[in-house]
Amino acid sequence: MIIKPPSIPPQVLLLESILRRIATSHPKRQTLEETHGKRYWGFRGEQSLQYYLDFLLPRQPRIFYALRLPCNNHRFQIDLLVIFPQVAFLIEVKHWAGMLKIEPGSHVIQLLEDKKNVYSCPLDQANHQAFQLRQWLKTNGFSLPIDSLVVLSNQKVSIENPRDLPSKITRPPKLLNYLQTSLKKYENLSQIKLEQNQLRDLSIRLMDDHQDEIAPPLDYYGLSKYDIADGVVCPSCGSLPMIRLNRQWHCNSCRMACKEAHVQALKDYVLLFGRYATNKQIRDFLLIDRYLAKRLMQKMNCQSTGIKKGVKYDLMSL
Numbered sequence: 306m307i308i309k310p311p312s313i314p315p316q317v318l319l320l321e322s323i324l325r326r327i328a329t330s331h332p333k334r335q336t337l338e339e340t341h342g343k344r345y346w347g348f349r350g351e352q353s354l355q356y357y358l359d360f361l362l363p364r365q366p367r368i369f370y371a372l373r374l375p376c377n378n379h380r381f382q383i384d385l386l387v388i389f390p391q392v393a394f395l396i397e398v399k400h401w402a403g404m405l406k407i408e409p410g411s412h413v414i415q416l417l418e419d420k421k422n423v424y425s426c427p428l429d430q431a432n433h434q435a436f437q438l439r440q441w442l443k444t445n446g447f448s449l450p451i452d453s454l455v456v457l458s459n460q461k462v463s464i465e466n467p468r469d470l471p472s473k474i475t476r477p478p479k480l481l482n483y484l485q486t487s488l489k490k491y492e493n494l495s496q497i498k499l500e501q502n503q504l505r506d507l508s509i510r511l512m513d514d515h516q517d518e519i520a521p522p523l524d525y526y527g528l529s530k531y532d533i534a535d536g537v538v539c540p541s542c543g544s545l546p547m548i549r550l551n552r553q554w555h556c557n558s559c560r561m562a563c564k565e566a567h568v569q570a571l572k573d574y575v576l577l578f579g580r581y582a583t584n585k586q587i588r589d590f591l592l593i594d595r596y597l598a599k600r601l602m603q604k605m606n607c608q609s610t611g612i613k614k615g616v617k618y619d620l621m622s623l
């Protein structure tokens with residue numbers, strides 16, 4: 306069963322909000338688009354592995370995507386954790402494109418669009434995460450073997466030296482075979498077999514200790530609020546700002562009209578500037594007057610604190 310399903314990382318959502326509102330000629334736009342692409346396709350790569358894991362569902366594994374657990378005063382992230390009574394599979398997912406030359410235990414050279422990138426060995430990374438997970442299990446009173454591996458999730462990636470590839474660096478179609486073979490080995494050899502109630506307790510502990518990734522603030526990307534355009538974005542053509550007329554938002558570019566376009570704009574506000582906003586901040590961002598800002602907030606049942614000009618709305622529930 307999937308205990309923690311894949312979800313779009315907050316950093317991807319933040320980058321989408323920025324890209325909706327930053328000038329097409331902005332000097333940072335291309336870098337932001339590339340960062341967004343890498344993170345978004347990384348997430349889609351993880352998500353795509355579920356197709357293969359579905360074949361194991363009759364064996365009732367506990368599946369967790371993107372767990373972030375504490376270890377030694379910091380957090381480490383596990384892309385995919387699949388737990389059976391005898392073993393936990395820790396899977397590091399890399400959605401690399403282009404041509405790869407993999408030197409296990411050393412590094413990976415990627416050739417992509419005439420550029421050469423060098424990365425550290427992903428299996429070393431997975432093994433280090435396994436070390437941290439082992440510590441976490443011990444601290445929390447559990448004992449379970451961990452099998453760490455790497456999946457290259459991009460179906461289009463080419464490997465220059467496929468024969469040198471260890472079985473623990475695999476491609477999606479071979480993932481199921483790896484898991485089934487390994488699982489059989491652990492079932493035969495392992496002294497450990499967690500009972501159903503222990504698996505349930507472990508799942509609860511993992512979810513209790515998990516903390517969602519927090520998207521970085523705007524200045525992480527070298528941006529300030531002056532780089533971000535105000536206004537409601539047209540859901541059809543992406544232009545902004547839409548104009549409010551007769552209880553509807555109207556787009557001057559494509560003539561589309563709709564009632565709820567401000568909801569996405571307020572979601573952008575939360576990602577860009579935080580969950581609380583005063584009436585003035587809302588009307589400056591949506592480019593509307595104070596009465597409409599108040600009416601929209603009341604209609605959306607947003608919780609508020611403070612009185613008169615100090616009223617702050619909590620936009621998190623949108």
Ligand SMILES: [Zn+2]
Nearest residue numbers: 539542556559
């Ligand atoms: Zn439009």
